[in-house]
Amino acid sequence: MTTNKETETNTFGSTNSDSDIFIRRCAIEDLDGVVEVNERELPEDYPYFFYKSILDNFPESFLVTLDHNSTIIAYIMWRVEKTPSIDSLKYINKGHLVSIAVFEKYRRRKIATKLLMESMSAIKKYKILQYVLEVRVSNYAAIKLYEKLNFRIETIKKKYYRDGENAYFMVLNMKNS
Ligand code: ACO
Ligand code: ZN
Numbered sequence: 126m127t128t129n130k131e132t133e134t135n136t137f138g139s140t141n142s143d144s145d146i147f148i149r150r151c152a153i154e155d156l157d158g159v160v161e162v163n164e165r166e167l168p169e170d171y172p173y174f175f176y177k178s179i180l181d182n183f184p185e186s187f188l189v190t191l192d193h194n195s196t197i198i199a200y201i202m203w204r205v206e207k208t209p210s211i212d213s214l215k216y217i218n219k220g221h222l223v224s225i226a227v228f229e230k231y232r233r234r235k236i237a238t239k240l241l242m243e244s245m246s247a248i249k250k251y252k253i254l255q256y257v258l259e260v261r262v263s264n265y266a267a268i269k270l271y272e273k274l275n276f277r278i279e280t281i282k283k284k285y286y287r288d289g290e291n292a293y294f295m296v297l298n299m300k301n302s
Contacts, residue, residue, distance in 0.1 A: 145192065145193035146190060146191070146192055146193070146198075146231075146234075146236070147190065147191050148188055148189070148190050148239060148240065148243055149188065149189065149191070150184060150185065150187065150188060150189075151180055151184070151187040151188060151189045151200065151202075153177075153180065155189050155197055155200075156173065156176050156177065156180065158189070158196065158197030158200075159176060159189060159197060159200045159202075160173065160176065161197070162197060162198065162199060162200055162226050162227075162228060163200070163224065163226055165228065165229075166226040166227070166228065166229065167224065167226050168286075168288070169224070169286070171224075176202070179202045179203075179204065179223060180202075182204070183202070183203055183204055183205055183248070185244075185247040185248060185250075186201070186202065186203040186205075186220070186244040186245075186247050186248045187200070187201070187202045187203070187244075188200065188201050188240055188243060188244050188247075190227070190231075190236050190239075190240060192231075198227065198228045198231045198236070199225075199226065199227040199228065199231065199236050199237065199240060200224075200225070200226065200240070201222075201224070201225040201237075201240040201241065201244050202222075202223045202224055202225075203220050203221060203222055203223060203244055203245075203248060204220075204221045204223055205218055205219070205220055205221070205248060205251050205253070206218070206219045206220075206221050207219075210254075217254045217255065218251045218252055218253050218254065219253065219254070219255045219256070219257055220245065220248050220251075220253045220255070220256040220257070221256075221257050221258070222256065222257070222258035225237055225240060225241070225267075227240075232266075237270055238270065238273070238274070241270075241274055242274070253299060254298070254299050255296060255297065255298050255299065256276070256296070256297040256299070257294065257295065257296050257297075258271065258276065258294075258295050259282060259285055259292035259293070259294055259295075260292060260293050260295060261286060261290050261291075261292060261293075262281070262290065262291045262292065262293055263290065268293065268295075271295050274297065275297055276295040276296065276297045277295060277296060277297070278293045278294070278295055279294050279295065279296045280293075280294045281293060281294070282294050
């Protein structure tokens with residue numbers, strides 16, 4: 126298996142203490158580690174087959190971050206969805222952020238920023254015109270992160286979460302090219 130090695134990038138530079146942290150595409154063997162990060166850091170848990178189906182269908186934007194021990198410390202996963210465009214009968218591709226999380230002790234080191242940037246660039250080939258996501262209205266850290274990457278709040282989805290909390294629906298529109 127050489128695919129993962131080939132896509133492995135050290136985007137954290139070689140002169141700082143993060144030089145032994147790597148981002149690469151998720152492999153099937155990584156899913157247990159992904160589940161662990163999710164279960165520790167987010168209240169929304171998914172069954173294993175859900176992660177597996179995202180990995181099968183959208184492997185290029187399912188990324189993991191590993192520490193120097195090859196432990197998974199963060200992940201991101203997207204879905205690409207076809208939706209009718211507002212102004213024509215054509216369909217457009219939308220990138221829908223399914224989930225992102227970083228182990229608490231590794232936060233504020235731009236790991237999420239890099240995961241977002243690399244994964245969004247990896248699905249550009251689908252001619253994504255819009256990237257969308259839902260986030261808890263109380264999730265200040267995540268909202269700030271998304272705003273920094275130019276996502277804007279479009280609407281509120283009432284009682285989106287099982288515990289009744291509302292979600293912001295955030296959108297990043299790409300220029301038609
Ligand atoms: N408070 C304020 N601003 C913050 C915070 C915070 N706690 N965390 C991030 N930001 C903003 C800052 O502007 C930050 O830049 P700065 O550090 O230069 O000020 C910028 O976002 C980039 O932060 P990163 O270091 O890239 O983010 P990090 O790697 O810490 O991960 C994340 C952010 C993913 C939200 C992390 O806090 C986390 O895992 N939280 C729990 C899981 C979660 O909430 N995931 C998102 C759910 S929504 C969804 O998945 C669709
Ligand atoms: Zn969603």
